[in-house]
Amino acid sequence: MTGIRLVRQREWAFPPAPVRREVLSATPTGAADAPPVLFVAGFGQGAWVFAEHWLERTAERGFPAYAMSLRGHGESGPAAKATLRAYVHDVTQVAASLPRQAVLVGHGASALVVAMALARYPARAAVLVAPVFGGVGAAFSALGRAPLGTVPALFGRPLRLRRGLLLSREVPAADARRYAARRRGGASGRAQWQLVAHRAPEEPVGNPPVLVVGSPDDRIAGRALAAVAHRYGGAPLLFPGMGHDLMLDARWQEPIDAILDWLDKPGQ
Amino acid sequence: MTDECAAPAARAPHDSREVYDRGEAVCVIGAGGSGLNAIKNLREAGFSVDCYERETGVGGAWNWRHDRSPVYASTHLVTSKPLTQFPDFPMPDDWPDYPHHSQLLTYLERYADHFGLREHIWFGTEVARVEPVGDGRRWDVTIRGSRGGEPRTLRYAAVVVAAGHNWSPRWPSIPGLEEFRGQVLHASAYSDAAQLRGRRVLVVGGGDTGCDIAVEAAQQAARCWHSTRRGYWYLPRYALGRPTDQAGEALRWLRLPLWLRRWLFARLLAVTVGDVTRLGLPRPDHKLYDRRPVTGGQLVDHLGQGSVTAVREVARFTGDGVEFTDGATAEPDLVVLATGYRPVFEFTDPELLGIDSDGCPRLRLQLFSRTHPTLAVAGLVQPAGGLFPIVHWQTVTIARWLRLWGSDPQRAAALWARRRRGSERPYTRNRRAASGGRRLDVDHVVYLRALQRSLEELGAAR
Structure with missing residues (x-):
């Protein structure tokens, strides 16, 4: 992680273009002291992936819950040339619009976006779910594992991954097909390349606690889990047998309950 | 917590x-x-x-x-x-x-x-x-x-x-201010353009506030004079396709040296507004960026329309008028002092x-x-x-x-x-x-x- 930089001329001079952002929400019944939780959907996914199970579950546990799609994803406005910085801007914009200091939860490549956003917004806490921090090694291993989906991505086409990589076999085939049909939009070619080659996220501001959650059997993020968790001075919370999309998998309830238990702990 | x-x-x-x-x-x-x-x-x-x-x-x-x-x-x-x-x-x-x-x-x-x-x-x-x-x-x-x-x-x-x-409020010491029979207001007491409506207004001070009030007086008052001690650089709100300050940061990000940035912005003003002395303004007595530039594009427009008259520093107030350092006079009935804090x-x-x-x-x-x-x-x-x-x-x-x-x-x-x-x-x-x-x-x-x-x-x- 790099040190703090006070003079940010590039960010001052070139603010990302404003865009419509899709934000879904679920409010807990009764007065809630708990901080709002903002889920950020990963590359190629929209806010709906959290609306399926996790959003409701979070609200039931007393947290105001929000889920957002990055620009160019889901129902958010189109952004063919979006950069990682624009995605970070989306996250900080939505987080700052919430009534209270929020917990940020990023999935997949959006875990990297959230990690970067932590340097631009003092989150109360952050959870990186199945984080994909990219890098050249990850790109090669993706190329090896899913050449048909990855090769077009080299030419700026959206990265397409087989269902088998995203979900475990426990998910009924009908559901898996339904999820696949709901994909709309995706990361820009530029952002995909930036995922391969980017600077390490800057140090988080406000010293938030960071939790890393994932599955060792996730063939996309599984192997890097320990390294990412180590970066934040901890060990990952593991849910064996699940795929990359923990929030859509058959046993979706286990990870979200663990995350909320962690948030409920005093001091978080 | x-x-x-x-x-x-x-x-x-x-x-x-x-x-x-x-x-x-x-x-x-x-x-x-x-x-x-x-x-x-x-x-x-x-x-x-x-x-x-x-x-x-x-x-x-x-x-x-x-x-x-x-x-x-x-x-x-x-x-x-x-x-x-x-x-x-x-x-x-x-x-x-x-x-x-x-x-x-x-x-x-x-x-x-x-x-x-x-x-x-x-x-x-x-x-x-x-x-x-x-x-x-x-x-x-x-x-x-x-x-x-x-x-x-x-x-x-x-x-x-x-x-x-x-x-x-910082009140300037101007000779004769006590004898002046019109109304004198510090900008801190200025809240609304209605205060200017139909009046003959002299605005003193070339900062952002002075320019703002002069622009409002240009639209509301019967007459408006704007007195500044020196020449300023009046920058427009937008330049090079973005807000002017962002344009300035872009040039700094590109690591253009100060002299080149000065030259660029001076050229930009030269090809748009041109020679400000034609509008009655004194020529800036300092280089751009040596002082805070003033966001005064609108003021320049009003000077060009004649709805604001640029005048020099106030030399003294007389009973019912003002004398400026260059000998010109004006008869305002309201003086707004935008002389800072x-x-x-x-x-x-x-x-x-x-x-x-x-x-x-x-x-x-x-x-x-x-x-x-x-x-x-x-x-x-x-x-x-x-x-x-x-x-x-x-x-x-x-x-x-x-x-x-x-x-x-x-x-x-x-x-x-x-x-x-x-x-x-x-x-x-x-x-x-x-x-x-x-x-x-x-x-x-x-x-x-x-x-x-x-x-x-x-x-x-x-």
């Missing part, structure tokens, strides 16, 4: 009055933009904070309901959002490039609510006195209700002054802040008292960009510095001694330009780099 230090306070006798010892808590004076930011960053660093605010709401100068607020109905930011917002709390994308003052108040209120700052603020409470005790590292702060009430004294580990410096700190001894004859504090890093390491003034700068990004890093520096006093006093004392020896220089591009009563001016990039060095030094010391 619970306040660890709010536990039963130890009491120590002081001047026959009781002193409530607040332990390691920090006192913040004022809940305007700088004060709110100080609370947030000090809390983030783990301090308990008591903030005293004389008004009943947050926002300070930006809250138009406050007696001391200098804003008028049409006040808009003169810097665009990215250069104005706190670096960790962006303004909404759907706001305009240059938000209105009411939006800025909304922003500060949302900031206070978002980070739960209100529970640390004592509203309607004024700070009457701030005195060092013992070795000069701890502070006795005497407070009382703004509407009266018994004073109380509390003891703090540190004091952060964020009382603002744009509320005490002077910093005032009523609650401390002037020596604590190094306040000299001109009333301007001399501070280490334009931030810390030179004599007392646990006394700081946040937001006492006049940057060409927005204030909040600078205040943010100022209060982060204060928090880290106070942390070091708590965790490693020896190291802190050593750093402090080193700092005391270091000489102070103006944080502007051009050192000459900072002299002469504009000591609060800073170039935001030069100043932020100085703060960054200071933070790195403190970080290394951790």
Whole structure:
């Protein structure tokens, strides 16, 4: 992680273009002291992936819950040339619009976006779910594992991954097909390349606690889990047998309950 | 969040009055933009904070309901959002490039609510006195209700002054001003264009406020004169396809040298407005960026329409008229003095802040008292960009510095001694330009780099 930089001329001079952002929400019944939780959907996914199970579950546990799609994803406005910085801007914009200091939860490549956003917004806490921090090694291993989906991505086409990589076999085939049909939009070619080659996220501001959650059997993020968790001075919370999309998998309830238990702990 | 230090306070006798010892808590004076930011960053660093605010709401100068607020109905930011917002709390994308003052108040209120700052603020409470005790590292702060009430004294580990410096009008001494029979108003008392309607108005002062009021007078008043002491650079709101300040940052980001940036902007003005002396304005007597440029594109338009007449410095007032230094005269019935504000700190001894004859504090890093390491003034700068990004890093520096006093006093004392020896220089591009009563001016990039060095030094010391 790099040190703090006070003079940010590039960010001052070139603010990302404003865009419509899709934000879904679920409010807990009764007065809630708990901080709002903002889920950020990963590359190629929209806010709906959290609306399926996790959003409701979070609200039931007393947290105001929000889920957002990055620009160019889901129902958010189109952004063919979006950069990682624009995605970070989306996250900080939505987080700052919430009534209270929020917990940020990023999935997949959006875990990297959230990690970067932590340097631009003092989150109360952050959870990186199945984080994909990219890098050249990850790109090669993706190329090896899913050449048909990855090769077009080299030419700026959206990265397409087989269902088998995203979900475990426990998910009924009908559901898996339904999820696949709901994909709309995706990361820009530029952002995909930036995922391969980017600077390490800057140090988080406000010293938030960071939790890393994932599955060792996730063939996309599984192997890097320990390294990412180590970066934040901890060990990952593991849910064996699940795929990359923990929030859509058959046993979706286990990870979200663990995350909320962690948030409920005093001091978080 | 619970306040660890709010536990039963130890009491120590002081001047026959009781002193409530607040332990390691920090006192913040004022809940305007700088004060709110100080609370947030000090809390983030783990301090308990008591903030005293004389008004009943947050926002300070930006809250138009406050007696001391200098804003008028049409006040808009003169810097665009990215250069104005706190670096960790962006303004909404759907706001305009240059938000209105009411939006800025909304922003500060949302900031206070978002980070739960209100529970640390004592509203309607004024700070009457701030005195060092013992070795000069701890502070006795005497407070009382703004509407009266018994004073109380509390003891703090540190004091952060964020009382603002744009509320005490600076009245110029112009011969004959007392004899003038028309109405004389300081810009602080100007709130609405209706005050100008149908009047013959003379606006004195070439700053952003003076230009704003002259533009309003051009549309509302029967006649408008605009008196400036010198020639200024009037920049438009937009240049090179973006807000002018963003364009300036883009050029700096490209590492264009100062002379080239000056030349570019001078060319830009030359091919659009051209020679300003045709409009009756004096030629700028300084190079661009030596002083804060004025966002006065609209003023230039009105000069071109003849709805504003540019006049020189006021030489003297006569009974019912004004004489200017070049011999011209005018007969206004309303004079608006947009001559700025002077910093005032009523609650401390002037020596604590190094306040000299001109009333301007001399501070280490334009931030810390030179004599007392646990006394700081946040937001006492006049940057060409927005204030909040600078205040943010100022209060982060204060928090880290106070942390070091708590965790490693020896190291802190050593750093402090080193700092005391270091000489102070103006944080502007051009050192000459900072002299002469504009000591609060800073170039935001030069100043932020100085703060960054200071933070790195403190970080290394951790």
